[in-house]
Amino acid sequence: MIYWRWWIPLFGFIMLFGFSIIYFIEWKRPRLQQLQHMHTIKQWLAGCLNIFATIVSGWFFASYLFFISGYFTGLFAVLTHNIWLQRLYSFLFLDAIMYAWHRINHIFPALWKYHELHHKEKELNVFSTFHFHPKEIIISTTWRAVLLPLMGIEPAALLAYNALFFAVILFHHSNFNIGYKWDKFLQLFIVSPGLHHLHHSVIIRQSNSNYGSLFSFWDKIFGSHTKYNQQKIEYGVK
Numbered sequence: 001m002i003y004w005r006w007w008i009p010l011f012g013f014i015m016l017f018g019f020s021i022i023y024f025i026e027w028k029r030p031r032l033q034q035l036q037h038m039h040t041i042k043q044w045l046a047g048c049l050n051i052f053a054t055i056v057s058g059w060f061f062a063s064y065l066f067f068i069s070g071y072f073t074g075l076f077a078v079l080t081h082n083i084w085l086q087r088l089y090s091f092l093f094l095d096a097i098m099y100a101w102h103r104i105n106h107i108f109p110a111l112w113k114y115h116e117l118h119h120k121e122k123e124l125n126v127f128s129t130f131h132f133h134p135k136e137i138i139i140s141t142t143w144r145a146v147l148l149p150l151m152g153i154e155p156a157a158l159l160a161y162n163a164l165f166f167a168v169i170l171f172h173h174s175n176f177n178i179g180y181k182w183d184k185f186l187q188l189f190i191v192s193p194g195l196h197h198l199h200h201s202v203i204i205r206q207s208n209s210n211y212g213s214l215f216s217f218w219d220k221i222f223g224s225h226t227k228y229n230q231q232k233i234e235y236g237v238k
């Protein structure tokens with residue numbers, strides 16, 4: 001068994017350095033030139049606090065899964081004894097539930113009233129990654145605390161997924177101009193900035209699509225994919 005606590009420094013590293021590197025690149029190579037790169041003290045404080053809270057809560061959640069695994073064997077361990085298959089299932093499952101949860105947030109008004117805050121931003125940059133209503137985070141943490149042990153998600157699988165998940169969502173919220181060709185290539189595998197920026201469009205048809213977080217194929221499988229063709233995007237909610 002991989003000693004799961006080793007994943008915590010990696011997760012912290014990705015959060016801190018991933019944020020810093022993307023912040024620097026979107027400053028030097030912005031997607032929207034007119035976007036003011038200077039951020040307010042409030043944004044910096046909220047960003048730093050959120051990075052810290054994400055690392056600490058990831059560690060707590062992984063410790064919680066480790067504690068529960070001593071008493072309870074989850075579904076994936078029943079399905080297969082192959083540990084690598086269990087990890088593969090866990091990884092795909094974690095991303096699938098993020099897709100489903102995001103889509104549900106757009107369907108039910110009771111949830112949209114919180115998720116809407118994330119969509120109200122008039123411009124996207126790396127700070128937008130953390131701009132969520134606290135109630136949306138509390139609700140999602142609550143159901144995850146029940147569902148993840150039931151499935152038997154290992155702490156290491158959760159931390160590895162979170163590390164990759166945050167690397168991608170920091171990247172796809174950023175105002176980093178990677179160019180159309182690179183965006184088109186990346187969207188074959190992951191949710192690229194082009195795909196996710198469309199999700200923040202004021203046009204409902206576009207914002208009600210591209211719900212994926214890490215892998216881009218969920219939207220294609222479940223019919224919610226909108227192609228990014230360098231169309232001009234007006235951000236926000238109407």
Ligand SMILES: [Zn+2]
Binds near residue numbers: 115199
């Ligand atoms: Zn959304």
